Amino acid sequence: MPEQSNDYRVVVFGAGGVGKSSLVLRFVKGTFRDTYIPTVEDTYTQVISCDKSVCTLQITDTTGSHQFPAMQRLSISKGHAFILVYSITSRQSIEELKPIYQQILAIKGSVESIPIMLVGNKSDETAQREVESKEGEAQATAWKCAFMETSAKTNFNVKELFQELLALEKKRDMSLSIDGKRWGKQKRTDKLKGKCSVM
């Protein structure tokens, strides 16, 4: 089936355990779970307004532990915008974004017209901070992308993150609010936890 043409696809990348799923779930469902479950790959969709009409915002939450290279290429080539997440409590996690950024650059050719947000998550865990905001900003400047610190746990800057990201898209005029409706009507696609009766 061909992809719906007016879908806007956002892909979330980052090392294991930095809070990619938590950010996405906080945004899509408004909840925070304190569980510990690695992601295979999940896609969430949400209706947003786009060029005076509506379109589907599709958010792909990827796995943090070694994504299969072909799968990573596929996610990047399908993505319109990217969120690169690290945890402010782990210097290693910002290091791990470098190869992913390089891969995006290689596949897209240039990142100039592509919305990318570097995100330092877990901003509430100040006692464990290893990466200063300044360092995140510097990295974002080097990558010519936007930067933000967030906390999925305390719901700090989460909605703003998605709003800013959409605002970076110059080819379309997108916003989270839909006239006359509250944003937040969403459905989860294809997720099949613990069931295997599809075949």
Added chain:
Amino acid sequence: MKVTDSSVIRLHLQVLYGISVKRLEKRKERLVLSGAKVFGVPLESLPRQYLPEFGLVPCFLVDSCSFLLERAGSVGLFRKSGSLPRIKALRAKLNGGEGCLSTAPPYDVAALIKQFCRELPEPLLPCELHAALLKAQTLPGLQDRMSALQLLSCLLPARNCSSLHYLFHFLSKVSQRCSENLMTSSNLATVFMPCLLPPPNKTEMSQVRLELRVLVLQTFIENPHLFGNDPSCKPSVQPACSDH
């Protein structure tokens, strides 16, 4: 007729469960030109040691898994990444034949175990078996699922079977400490999927198929004995064989 005869096993899988299995391709003899001792080396060329319970298992797996078993309480073991420069250095040492695990951080060693599995020239679970494994996992009855998976494990070359038995036995021990390390069998299966059952093409990259791959690994982590050679827990192949 021998119980282990692969054509009999295939027939049973077909008749009992409707699972047809691709022929395993004959492996070409591989030469290791890099001089590497651990990573990217075919199973049969790796230094291995004999463990009565499992058979011949690569020394690297035995050393690294034994090392990690003593540190199995580490939160997010196999999920959290170690330090990339340290992992690189450790890997170079191991590939040069140096034993240097004892002082390494557990997360680095865990990352190397995953790399080791990913980089085997022939994957531990051969691609020809993937479709059958996934089909077996979708069988409705638990008993049928187990029997079919066990029959499929009998089709593996002995060297793969020993290593998989050892690895899943180890992972099941790690998962038993999940109250400390938070890595349940399902979590471990998720992070090992790209290493042990990577999707070969785009159609296999759909969420449903990926999650099925995770479930196969979860079943193996919860039941490592499926790779065992103990005839007493082999499924009932024998009575059916006597019909012929």
